[in-house]
Amino acid sequence: MLVIENCRLTWPDFEADYSLSVKTGTLCAVIGPSGGGKTTLLHMVAGFERPEGGTLSFNGQNLLPLEPAKRPAAIVFQDHNLFPHLSVAENVALGLRPSLRLSADEKLLVGDMLDAVGLAGFDDRKPGEMSGGQRQRVALARALISGRPLILLDEPFSSLDPSLRRDMILLVDELRRKRPVTIVMTIHTPEDVADVADQMAFVASGRVVASGRPADILNSTLAPRIAAAVSDS
Numbered sequence: 525m526l527v528i529e530n531c532r533l534t535w536p537d538f539e540a541d542y543s544l545s546v547k548t549g550t551l552c553a554v555i556g557p558s559g560g561g562k563t564t565l566l567h568m569v570a571g572f573e574r575p576e577g578g579t580l581s582f583n584g585q586n587l588l589p590l591e592p593a594k595r596p597a598a599i600v601f602q603d604h605n606l607f608p609h610l611s612v613a614e615n616v617a618l619g620l621r622p623s624l625r626l627s628a629d630e631k632l633l634v635g636d637m638l639d640a641v642g643l644a645g646f647d648d649r650k651p652g653e654m655s656g657g658q659r660q661r662v663a664l665a666r667a668l669i670s671g672r673p674l675i676l677l678d679e680p681f682s683s684l685d686p687s688l689r690r691d692m693i694l695l696v697d698e699l700r701r702k703r704p705v706t707i708v709m710t711i712h713t714p715e716d717v718a719d720v721a722d723q724m725a726f727v728a729s730g731r732v733v734a735s736g737r738p739a740d741i742l743n744s745t746l747a748p749r750i751a752a753a754v755s756d757s
């Protein structure tokens with residue numbers, strides 16, 4: 525279980541106080557208005573932002589004292605953060621071995637992971653030679669190959685057209701069924717993920733306003749606020 529309890533952050537024009545629990549092995553979609561604090565929530569779990577108080581644990585392990593590299597989490601950023609001078613295979617391999625000195629078995633693992641995200645044979649391409657959707661597949665592969673049990677996806681597919689975005693969400697769903705990972709994913713288009721997510725959390729003004737089954741959240745009194753958040757994005 526990922527447990528976030530009263531984790532507070534204060535900036536000059538933004539205050540957050542997050543509380544949220546996500547069961548191990550499930551996918552939680554985080555929705556809400558722009559500027560409401562979705563990305564900040566993921567950054568805090570990843571360790572890029574340190575709360576002033578509260579508790580943050582994953583499967584019983586206190587994450588607060590840990591540097592980002594020591595946390596059990598891998599994050600995929602909105603802009604995918606690939607290295608343009610490295611090949612696709614090297615970008616994925618970074619998730620496994622930052623030195624890029626791979627054993628023969630590890631090279632096979634990279635090939636298997638590229639296969640799993642539908643990029644078999646793309647090993648030697650550079651990110652600049654790929655489409656936006658393909659680049660996001662590379663970023664996803666890099667996060668998954670790290671073997672970290674908590675995957676944080678920050679609007680990873682927002683730049684893709686609607687049908688490709690949906691394909692990527694179905695790919696995430698397929699991949700998580702083969703690996704025991706817990707996923708927290710921010711998204712501007714809740715309808716894309718409503719039938720795939722186990723949980724949906726609505727975040728606004730730095731608070732988790734509501735969290736529960738997607739259908740319950742989407743059909744709750746929050747519906748007008750959710751619709752407004754989607755139309756603003």
Ligand SMILES: Nc1ncnc2c1ncn2[C@@H]1O[C@H](COP(=O)(O)OP(=O)(O)OP(=O)(O)O)[C@@H](O)[C@H]1O
Binds near residue numbers: 538558559563
């Ligand atoms: N390091 C920081 N220092 C000060 N303020 C910050 C910092 N990081 C984020 N903020 C502020 O926190 C607020 C929440 O930003 P955040 O990016 O988490 O929202 P969001 O819900 O992810 O928005 P969007 O959907 O537009 O990506 C914003 O007002 C932002 O300016």
